[in-house]
């Protein structure tokens with residue numbers, strides 16, 4: 073019989089062939105063997121309630137049977153063709169019905185790719201080079217997106233600092249970095265550079281930080297004033313905050329948005345979406361060869377991903393889906409609040425019900441530096457206690473899903489109160 077390797081043995085094997093022992097995403101000592109509903113199991117058989125949900129895509133939970141059926145129906149017909157397929161068109165039609173800014177769509181395979189093309193598209197449309205990005209904003213791994221993503225020693229705004237080696241200095245020169253939620257700074261930055269700026273790219277909820285009332289509208293107004301393309305990165309918030317995404321939820325419509333995660337139903341599929349006159353730059357016949365954006369990808373509009381996405385969206389459209397998701401999130405937020413309020417540690421629960429985190433700090437969390445200055449040791453202890461208590465999550469985010477059931481809430485409540493007791497002990501010492 074074949075020997076079953078432990079997680080530690082797999083980690084040793086991975087170390088040989090994968091730099092840093094993993095895929096670059098998550099704690100490389102953890103191997104997930106399978107998932108069902110709101111639960112995942114690691115290679116050693118430990119069971120967890122999953123509040124990571126694949127970093128966002130598995131909003132319906134793992135192994136949803138209707139989604140599986142759609143995939144199983146597609147697979148025998150073929151897995152990828154490079155040519156158009158009808159499921160990809162149907163999914164594009166549904167996204168254009170749902171998302172306020174969406175008149176047309178171009179598929180790619182990852183959210184980071186979508187962000188990279190959205191920036192290039194804005195440059196092609198405006199004929200300008202500069203990009204406004206917010207410090208701490210995450211837009212994938214392109215050179216532009218790596219600017220001031222997670223600086224440990226923040227510099228003076230609007231100076232861009234690369235968070236990765238291998239990026240030419242010339243890229244920083246085209247980036248203008250601003251603090252999220254700072255109304256006055258954006259006004260003054262654009263009064264100086266506005267006519268050179270191609271795009272403002274923003275996560276409408278920056279990681280977990282909500283926009284202050286009026287901030288997204290200010291970006292909309294300032295973009296209009298200077299002829300700048302406003303891009304919402306909705307890779308996370310799309311089809312999560314509402315069926316129409318954060319733009320529906322917050323009531324501000326960008327010119328372009330990027331989507332990923334939920335729209336692929338767990339498969340690699342993402343998209344740049346937006347107004348037709350801007351999207352026209354993907355069509356050389358409309359804009360002419362000089363203003364055309366060459367863009368193609370082997371797996372773009374993959375039919376298996378498209379049917380998984382279509383079925384996922386169909387389920388999300390059913391009555392009560394978003395009420396239930398938000399209700400699940402509110403229950404988790406309340407649990408965290410009850411547990412943490414017993415200690416004297418300063419904390420806040422920051423975010424929206426469908427995506428939030430406990431941040432151990434007193435001053436209001438409005439931008440990246442407020443999170444940077446929070447108590448990271450307390451956060452590490454909180455997350456470690458949750459993991460020990462059978463809850464699987466990343467250290468910076470809590471992602472509720474629609475699959476959570478009563479027993480899952482019981483596990484989470486116990487784990488969170490354990491984290492609360494530890495926080496209490498810590499705050500007394």
Ligand SMILES: Cc1ncc(COP(=O)(O)O)c(C=O)c1O
Nearest residue numbers: 182183184210211212307308332
């Ligand atoms: C806001 C945001 N944009 C873009 C991305 C990149 O998406 P992907 O990992 O699919 O490239 C992520 C990934 O988590 C994200 O959170």
